[in-house]
Amino acid sequence: ANFPHVLQLQPAQIKHAGFLKLASIALVSPMKNILLVLEALRNLGAGPGTERDGNIYIEYDIYGPVKDKAYWEQCETLINTLPAKVKVKYLGDIPPAGISAALAACHVFILPSKSENFGHSIYEALSSGRPVITSNNTPWVELAKAKAGINVTVDGIAALEQAIHFFVHMNQEEFRAWNIGAREYAEKAIDTDRISRQYLEMFR
Secondary structure, eight states, X not given: OOSOOOOOOOOOOOOOTXXXXXXXXXXXXXXXXXXXXXXXXXXXXXXXXXXXXXXOEEEEEEESOBSOHHHHHHHHHHHTTOOTTEEEEEOOOOOGGGHXXXXXXXXXXXXXXXXXXXXXXXXXXXXXXXXXXXXXSSSOOOTGGGXXXXXXXXXXXXXHHHHHHHHHTOOHHHHHHHHHHHHHHHHHHOOHHHHHHHHHHHHO
């Protein structure tokens, strides 16, 4: 079950500057920091168009079972107060067969976890060519250098806002480079053929 799952590379979604579609696939719990994402989106979408964030629109799809009901209630309360520029959908648990389609439908995978030993959903997103916004507390670091995503601190929302803002204003040509960068990062990070050989040797 812990074998990394490499997904098929998905072509870059059509990306217009000012529009961004985000997705998270995870247990809904404080550890995954979904509430922090919602707080950042609230700030980015607040007020009539500002010089920084005028004419933007963000969609955010959340997949995964609710592990902490009290935490999800906080998320729902915030979702109900989000500005019109931000649309959030909670889509519940997702079967493994549906993950590729969910990632194909988004531009960026976002999961600023407080901690991850591995983060299978993060790796799957990278392997499918989706740049990732995640914390510095996962194995997936130095993402920006590879044009594979952005690592953020999670002791506040400023860094997360900046990362989302960066991708919101990205155009198609720029996004295509990050689409390829995410896949290449995943391929270099883990040699699945070598892991397969090691498992087979162990069982022999």
